[in-house]
Amino acid sequence: MMHLTPSDIQAIWLTIKLAGVVTLILLLIGTPIAWWLARTKVWWKRPIGAVIALPLVLPPSVLGFYLLLAMGPNGPVGQFTQALGIGHLPFTFWGLVIASIFYSLPFMVQPLQNAFEAIGERPLEVAATLRASPLDAFFTVAVPLALPGFITASILTFAHTVGEFGVVLMIGGNIPGETRVASVQIYDHVEALEYMQAHSLSAVMLIFSFAVLLCVYTWRPSVKRVG
Amino acid sequence: MILPKILIFICALVLSMSAYAEKINIAAAADLKFAMDEIVAKFREVNAKDDVDVIYGSSGKFYTQIQQGAPYDLYFSADIAFPRELAKSGFSFSEVIPYAFGRIVLWSATMEANKMSLDSLTSSKISHIAIANPKHAPYGKRAEEALRASRLWERVEPKLVYGENIAHTAQFVQTGNAQVGIIALSLALNPALANKGGYWLIPDTLHAPLEQAFIITKRAQGNDLAKKFADYMRSSATRTIMTKYGFVLPN
Known part of the structure; x- marks a missing residue:
């Protein structure tokens, strides 16, 4: 019943690679942002929080349009990458990585921020009285307590990147093995009236998405226990 | 009591719209x-x-x-x-x-496409060539046929990027992200695109x-x-x- 062609499997691998790289990078970028948002009391944390949440609301076409112009030869990012000698980002795997970082940022930051806020001041104050440096306290107290938050955030980021379509279509150029991810491959199958192949690949995506959400819901109660 | 009234109003609005034949x-x-x-x-x-x-x-x-x-x-x-x-x-x-x-043309927003031909696509100055997806877009199919008939397909394929339809393909070229593209003559003749770079008409003997x-x-x-x-x-x-x-x- 399953008829995955070699190009389908290539698209699935590419999707996993993209989502994996994006999740790792966002763990590195998102953790300090979430930590800062959870602890700071400055008034401009609200506008920053709103900017980070923007991709939840913006149509992917808006993001794709701006990225295409910004990363193109006449855009600021494009001129910067050209000056660095790495050429232009549209139609490349790393272009998709950059786009996905913007696109999936709230899915990493928000669960982490919630997890950090749930810890509260107390455990960190205790750590400080035991002469733990702030960095020490972060890694030995905050991170273990927020672990379920890290797992939820990573799963959601990974899954959301897998589900990306509009942005990839606008800046990807549909290159096999480079930017043709599973969602675009399904779209192509449907457009080419290859319904059987679209069915197979869609079924894979459906099962995957269900498994991901099941994981998230299984982990969720332990997040509450921390608070 | 307000809600049913609103619903009736919306229904009336929808019905009056569909009655407009x-x-x-x-x-x-x-x-x-x-x-x-x-x-x-x-x-x-x-x-x-x-x-x-x-x-x-x-x-x-x-x-x-x-x-x-x-x-x-x-x-x-x-x-x-x-x-x-x-x-x-x-x-x-x-x-x-x-x-x-329909006819297909070579078009560029940044280079003088009117002085080019399909052979120019192998030039090292061109890193990306946009065509419509040959798998399902008619203009993409003809672009592939023309490139194959000119025995260029194998050499240019690594440079190809695929638009979802022919307008999307033109947009890749217009933004400069692809230096050239094979698009519909009807789009290249539109004033918004015609004043840039020019176009080269691909002979219709090269494709169906x-x-x-x-x-x-x-x-x-x-x-x-x-x-x-x-x-x-x-x-x-x-x-x-x-x-x-x-x-x-x-x-």
């Missing part, structure tokens, strides 16, 4: 974008009270959507094969009416003809406006616009 939706292939805009504008001048909406997209997508009951009254396809299939399976009210032959056709869908049976618009496609005003955008007209 003189309205058509046209699904048109993306290569018609500029030509069809002008044709519809002219049509509105003489039929001011009627409501004509055009939706542009890929011919293949519309084909699937019409089979699934999409509310399109006329369907203009860049490939005659799609409306023929629809007519065969009973989704067409009219016969299949050919309206034009891009025969284009439209149908009035089964859904529009009895819709006079759909019939009127179909007739308008034969008018001299329409033919002038189509010729201006580089379409070769049948007979």
